[in-house]
Amino acid sequence: MGGRRTDDFEAFVDARGPRLLRVAWLLTGDAHLAEDLLQTVLARVWPKWHKIADGEPEAYIRKALVHTHASWWRRRWRGEVPHGELPDRAALFDAYEGVEQEEALAAAVRALPVRQRSVVVLRYFEDLSVEETAKVLGCAPGTVKSQASKALRALRAVVPEPVRTSDE
Template identity: 45%
Template sequence: MKGEEAADFRAFVESRWTGLVRTAYLLTGDHGIAEDIAQSALTKAYVHWRRVQRADNPDAYLHRVLVNTNTERFRKRRVAEQLGADLPQSIGVDPYGRFEQQHMLREALADLPVRQRAVVVLRYWNDLPELEVARILGCTLGTVKSQAAKGLAKLRAHPGLIGARLRVEEYCR
């Protein structure tokens, strides 16, 4: 890779690293694994940087690589992984209970199957259109819609989120 291409790639990585790790964390539930997956996805993007640059939407291309990299770790290990409910220690105090709500949401996301979690995270957390999520995951628009509906139904029924809604309503009174 030449100097100008390397500078373009460096700028691309710097502008997307935080969001990429955040998305990977929501897919995996583990900050260390999330950073590893983000690095692996960026390594693959580096190897194919010219193709990434030519893509209609480089961010969608990168998200697809990220989701595929996450899926590959399950295929390679052949061991069922359970996402932990424990989050890394946070710095500071959240006086409005936002941290607790986020913790509940992450717990509920951890209970979703991998495909549903990927659809919900890409569609609602990253605010991507359904068609783009379908392209990233390599599936049909109908699959995205059905997985989103099933995932949202499970999230709505999750006991931790129901309790969080009640606490929020009580807090706002």
């Protein structure tokens, strides 16, 4: 009985397959998805073939195509839309770029003279005011300002400014 059932099923698919594939293509709008849809439905119908072969198998398979496609459509995530062109620029965020910039900045700060390094650390990393920095270092506020100016000039020469995008 299995051989006859297989022969009947193969004959049906040979005869009606192109038409069913067209239905699948009209549902999906994509040739490859249509083939996948029809193959999925035929694989589900095969074990039941002996029950549906005597009725209207084409109508049954058409209905199965519609229901299977609907279930695929409901499950499919539609948040990403493919585009034919690549973006003009790289991703805005590179996790390693920040690490590289921090290492370059730390090395440049360590290369500063002691007084300039102290001013930079206290003013910009510890966020102290000019007066608080002067008090900690035991110097005049004008000295803090001049040392900060020299230090920042030296740092700008060594560490390039980060590239800013219009999105920032």
